[in-house]
Amino acid sequence: MRTKEELLAELARCVVEMEDDSVADVAREYAEAGHDPKEGILNGLIIGMNQAADLYDQEEYYIPELLICSAAMYNGLDVLKPLLPQEKQENEQKIVIGVVQGDTHDIGKNLVKIMLEAAGFTMIDLGRDVPVERFVDAVRAENPQVVALSTLMSTSMQNMGRVVQLLEEAGLRQQVKIIIGGGPVSTAFARKIGADGYSVNATDAVHLVRELLGA
Amino acid sequence: MVAKLKDQMTPAERASALARGEKVDRLPCNPNIANGAARIYGCKISEFNTNAKALAEAQIAVYRRFGSDSIRIFTDLFTCAEAMGAKAILPEDNTADLLEPAISDLSQIDRLRPVDPYKDGRLPVQVEAMKYLVDAIGTEAGCSVGVVGPFTNSFFLVQMEKALQLICKDPEAMHKLCRISLESCKAWAAVVMDMGLTPTISEPMSSCTVVSPRVFREFSLPYLKELVDFIKSRGRGVTMHVCGQTNKIWTDLADLGIAGMSIDNVASIRQCKESIGDQVKVLGNVDPGSVMYAGTPMDVRLATLECIRDGYDSPKGFVVMSGCSLPVETPVENIDMMMDTVREAGYPIDIEWVEAEIARCKQVLGK
Structure with missing residues (x-):
């Protein structure tokens, strides 16, 4: 079984490496192990998306790559977001x-x-x-x-x-x-x-x- | 303000004298008035979709009014894709837009057919307009017709975002779309040349602002090469326009043996000149939005002078142009200012005069 840290890294990797088909399975594995969904989003998916953004800034990634990364992020969010507690966010911008x-x-x-x-x-x-x-x-x-x-x-x-x-x-x-x-x-x-x-x-x-x- | 200056040569005389290294009155200048021609001519833009005579006469009206060095039939990016089955929105008095791609599902790829320019979509209207244009202009100026490149056309056959995904997910399907698009481009270019006009290629999606040079080289360049070779084999030079940043693909494009490279205002004339100016003519790049449309005549004067400063000594020649087609509502006085600034600068360029005028414009503008 993979540790929480390994799964977070894997979520990020799926996003930045454009694995929009496999990211949902990783997100499910993460959630079924009982880890915090919010952390999965912030320290997994979003980290991956930010890495993709860095690659875009460095002109390694362009629009097609960025779009697939975002598709992967959203596929992961579809699994994790429903698990978030329904609380009103503070300082929401x-x-x-x-x-x-x-x-x-x-x-x-x-x-x-x-x-x-x-x-x-x-x-x-x-x-x-x-x-x-x-x-x-x-x-x-x-x-x-x-x-x-x-x-x-x-x-x-x-x-x-x-x-x-x-x-x-x-x-x-x-x-x-x-x-x-x-x-x-x-x-x-x-x-x-x-x-x-x-x-x-x-x-x-x-x-x-x-x-x-x-x- | 300068008094309205007059040209001493026709565009054709100017172009051939420049090519022979002989004396000319000024640099060539093309404000790149597209559907804004309807405002000059006095018709609705939608007339260009059905009325060949209006389409031709509007471009002639622009030429007579401003003395621009280019006369081109080009209404929008979608005519070829539309002729292959896409649906366009045709507003009464604005530029066309894409409503629906030619196919809704990739399983329909094999149903796509290359265009028949005499039958499909709005292409026959443009073919007829070519006749009017050639009859009216004769040898006074070169007339051209826009061809949207194979890669860009592919985006309109499927949906834009779908095409972007295919590049990563289904390269084979993307190649199929580019191949069939190329066949359409060639069919269209052939008719353009049969009618005695010159094709110009627009390839906006090839821009480094959209796809990587790697993707460009895999999906766009091979088909562009075939298209350029085809046009060259008929003895014609072709000018290419790519929107957005293009610095990383300039040498690829110049190596195709194109005659001219027209660049967007986000790219640098100076850099382009240094990179490929010894291979191709450089055209550009006054900002069509912030300067030509939204700026004052003094802004236009400054930007035009800066272009002249950066490009006038490009080895294979330089044309002052807008970075892209002008917005329909671009003020007439701004277009006049662009042309008159080029007239005033004359030829050969006195670079000290240009520098002094730039400084003066900046002072007036408080820059």
């Missing part, structure tokens, strides 16, 4: 994320969501081609710390500015940090529309959010 209206490309957004989720944030995903008003509604309803706006198409750039503007008008701008990302946008554009920051990719988004929240 929420992020509303979505692809702004005018664009249906969501691979970039999904990767950002995965990396932020792996970093411990609670993600509220509004999906793609999201009308600007829905971001405002979500801020009002969910009270998030951050709003993350994504686009691949220049057609959506204007709508990014609209979201910032509408949050201002609704008196909600001060309570959230707004970050943007995607092909056509830049730090200069973020400044221009009054957003708080721009990140160049999914792993950078985690650094940016932590920096903005002072966490």
Whole structure:
């Protein structure tokens, strides 16, 4: 029988080495041995995902590899998450994320969501081609710390500015940090529309959010 | 502001004089106005899906208005995949998008057939537009037509994320998709050349921003090579555009024997020049979003001058271009500024003047 440490290392390895088919069995073995599911997530799956992110930053991994790693992470989460005790998380930090209206490309957004989720944030995903008003509604309803706006198409750039503007008008701008990302946008554009920051990719988004929240 | 300057040569005269090392009036410049042509011409973008005359005349209107050095038929990335069975969303006045891939299940791969450009999807409209274009432009300027590369087209035959997974999980299936896509690309390129125009290849998914150079070399490069060889065998040079970062695959692409490499604004003109400038013409790379669409004319002037500074002495030539197709709503005055800056810089380039103007722009912009 494998020890807890061995199983945690194996969970991490399955994620970083893209073994999305075998990770669930390892997670079950871990759970059936009575180990803490939360630790399995944080010290197993998430460690693996963070290693994958490091490999992405080092340009060893690219989008296809990152997607399979995340599939492995989610397969492991499917086993371990239901075993977590239902308690309200303290100091929960929420992020509303979505692809702004005018664009249906969501691979970039999904990767950002995965990396932020792996970093411990609670993600509220509004999906793609999201009308600007829905971001405002979500801020009002969910009270998030951050709003993350994504686009691949220049057609959506204007709508990014609209979201910032509408949050201002609704008196909600001060309570959230707004970050943007995607092909056509830049730090200069973020400044221009009054957003708080721009990140160049999914792993950078985690650094940016932590920096903005002072966490 | 500079007074509106006039060109002294046609694009064709300029290109052939440059190729012979003779005197020209300015560097070639291609703002890369895609569906924004509808705004200049005065029609809805959706007309380009059905009305060949509008498609051709809009590009001609752009050429007459700005004096750009490229006239190209290219509406969106999905025309070939659509002709193979994918479904596109065709908004009334915006660029097309992919609605459904050509096949919903890998078991259907063998049902895919290469395109017949005279019959399938919107391709016949583009074929007819080529006739109008050649009739109207004649030998005044080179006319081209966009071909989406085999690797990228494969992503639209299955679903995007599915294709990304196949690369790791089912390489054989991915190769099949690339192979059938290549057959379509060749069929399309053949018609383009039959009509007297030149194919240009767009391969966005080959970008180092998406896949590794290793994956590019396994799944994209071999098929690109066949496509480029096919075009070259018909006596034509081909320009390649790949979005995103491309520095790690420049030498692979240059070694294919392409005529020009058009790069995105996230890549460096200077680096590209140093890496492959002795093999191919370099084209690029004013930022189409933050500068051309969202910037002021002064931002455009600065970015254009910086491109000239970095690329003008590239051994096989340099074309000032946007890093990708311009957003539809790009302000006309920004496009004018790009062209006029290139006109004002003239040729040969006086690099001291360029440096001084860059400094002046920065001062005005407070940079």
